[in-house]
Structure formats: C-alpha cells, structure tokens
Amino acid sequence: MALTGKSAVVTGAAMGIGKALSELLLENGAKVALLDVNDSAGQSLMESLNQQHGAGSALFLKCDVESEEQLKAAFQKTVETFGGIDILCNNAGIMNEGTWEKTVSINLMGVIRATYIALEYMNKLNGGKGGVIVMTASMAGLGPFITCPVYTATKSGVVGFTRAMAGASEVSGYGIRFNALCPAFVQTDLIANASANLGPFSHLAEVAGQIKEKLGVISVSEVAEGLMELVTDETKNGEALMILTKGKTYMQFPSLSK
Ligand SMILES: NC(=O)C1=CN([C@@H]2O[C@H](COP(=O)(O)OP(=O)(O)OC[C@H]3O[C@@H](n4cnc5c(N)ncnc54)[C@H](O)[C@@H]3O)[C@@H](O)[C@H]2O)C=CC1
Numbered sequence: 001m002a003l004t005g006k007s008a009v010v011t012g013a014a015m016g017i018g019k020a021l022s023e024l025l026l027e028n029g030a031k032v033a034l035l036d037v038n039d040s041a042g043q044s045l046m047e048s049l050n051q052q053h054g055a056g057s058a059l060f061l062k063c064d065v066e067s068e069e070q071l072k073a074a075f076q077k078t079v080e081t082f083g084g085i086d087i088l089c090n091n092a093g094i095m096n097e098g099t100w101e102k103t104v105s106i107n108l109m110g111v112i113r114a115t116y117i118a119l120e121y122m123n124k125l126n127g128g129k130g131g132v133i134v135m136t137a138s139m140a141g142l143g144p145f146i147t148c149p150v151y152t153a154t155k156s157g158v159v160g161f162t163r164a165m166a167g168a169s170e171v172s173g174y175g176i177r178f179n180a181l182c183p184a185f186v187q188t189d190l191i192a193n194a195s196a197n198l199g200p201f202s203h204l205a206e207v208a209g210q211i212k213e214k215l216g217v218i219s220v221s222e223v224a225e226g227l228m229e230l231v232t233d234e235t236k237n238g239e240a241l242m243i244l245t246k247g248k249t250y251m252q253f254p255s256l257s258k
C-alpha cells in the first residue's frame, strides 16, 4: 500500500511511540488524525507537523479511547476532513498495575472500541475502501512480563484480537488487514514512570529493571519502521512483529491447518 494521499488515525498520538508513528506516516505522504487525551501536547504537535508537512496534513482531536462517544466523534471528524480512513493505529496505552481496571479499559477495551468504530467506515461490506489496522501490542503480549500481569493480559488480548480479526476479515471480505507491533522496551515516558506504577508488584521493581537491562531499550523510530512494514506490505495479515534491539522478527504461531 502506497501512503500518498491516504488517511490515518493514530490513538495516543501526542507523545512517545504514537508521535513517532504519526511523524513517519506524514513523511510518507499520509494525512494523520492525532487522537489523544493530552490537549496541549496534541495541539502543539499538530502545529509543528502542519508547518513541516503542509497546512491541513495533521489534525489533532482530543479523544479518550475509554469514551465511545469521543471516539465516534473523532472518527466522524476525520472522515469529514480527510474524506475517509485507510489506516488505524491503535496505539494508546498505559502500564499501571495499581489502577488495573483502567489499564484493561484503555489497553484492551479501547482497542476493541476504536476498531469496531473504524470498521463502520473502513469495511468494504459497509461501502468502505478497506485498509489496514495496526495495534501497538508489546513483547509482553507474547511472553509473560512477570512484573506486570494485568498489562501482560491486555497485550496478550490485543495480539489475540488482532489475529482473530485478521481471520474474520479475510473470510468475510472486509478488505482490512490486521497486524500487531510487539516491541520490547522503548525509550518513552511510559518506561520512565514504570517503576512507580507496578502496584501490588512494586516489590519486583528490581526484576523489571533487570529484564530491561537484559533486553535493552529501542527508539521510537525503530517501532515506526515496523509500522511501515506492516502497513505497506499487503501480504501481512494477522502478524505479530517482534521488535528488539537485535532487530525485527515475525512471531511464529502454531498452525491449526498442519
Ligand atoms: N514504551 C515501551 O517500552 C512500550 C510501549 N508499548 C506500548 O506502546 C503504546 C504507546 O506507549 P508509549 O508511547 O510508550 O507511552 P507514552 O506514555 O509515552 O505515550 C502514550 C500516549 O498515549 C496517550 N494516552 C494515554 N491514555 C490515553 C487514552 N485513554 N486515550 C487516548 N490517549 C491516551 C498519552 O497522553 C500519550 O500521549 C502503548 O500501548 C504501550 O503499551 C509497547 C511496548 C513497549
């Protein structure tokens, strides 16, 4: 899929990985709706991106992925502004084992919520043009991250949802591909604040630090390169792309057909 003239929605776009995903989508010619709860960071990012890529190429919409109403309004506004939606990046996420219900609501329910609303516009069976939906999951969704059990559960859920939706889409003819990014540690505020957000597992903070030390930390731009691969390579559907300091690899899942 070439990105020139395509329209993308990125959740959690104001900072960290979402910001890098948005920047690379714009550099490759897409228009991007930046959805985030952080009004000031979102507004100032939109202004700087519009200066770099041309007025009207980025649109900030204040939107909490916990709110069905705000998501519906943001998708509607994106379609009115850009004429449709070709790409959705379900990226917004937190790690907080203390407020675990909120972690589930944002990381898993927020992904499902946004995906179902996007389908109303993207699904070829509803008159949409099809496209691609990419989730920012995590390596935690593929192997247990023992210091963050609820976070692990949400990311495992996101990987499972992605793969099942990929199959459902293919069999039903939605014309939409579904893939997941599974980075290990990435240099963002989420990591900087993580040890204070371990809740009942705060006694394992040192273990979390040791796991981080062993796996190393990658940059947001390495994750964004992974997004480009999953968006532009039309053979990719139902994939979980692991992104580690040693490089990118596709997760091999057991096949039911063999
Ligand atoms: N930083 C890391 O090591 C890794 C992060 N991830 C995942 O990447 C995604 C992005 O994380 P980071 O960029 O690291 O975090 P971050 O904390 O740097 O940025 C997250 C962005 O999401 C926004 N956000 C938070 N809650 C929201 C909500 N309810 N609705 C809309 N926007 C919301 C924040 O305002 C912020 O702009 C998350 O899903 C995270 O789980 C995955 C693997 C590793």
Ligand SMILES: CCCCC/C=C\C=C\C(=O)C/C=C\C/C=C\CCCC(=O)O
Binding pocket: 095, 137, 138, 139, 140, 142, 143, 144, 145, 147, 148, 151, 183, 184, 185, 186, 190, 191, 194, 195, 205, 208, 209, 210, 211, 212, 215
């Ligand atoms: C296969 C084992 C799972 C390894 C998971 C690897 C990385 C995942 C990172 C994230 O998704 C980010 C989430 C939480 C970070 C939590 C703690 C980090 C503590 C960092 C520190 O002590 O400096």
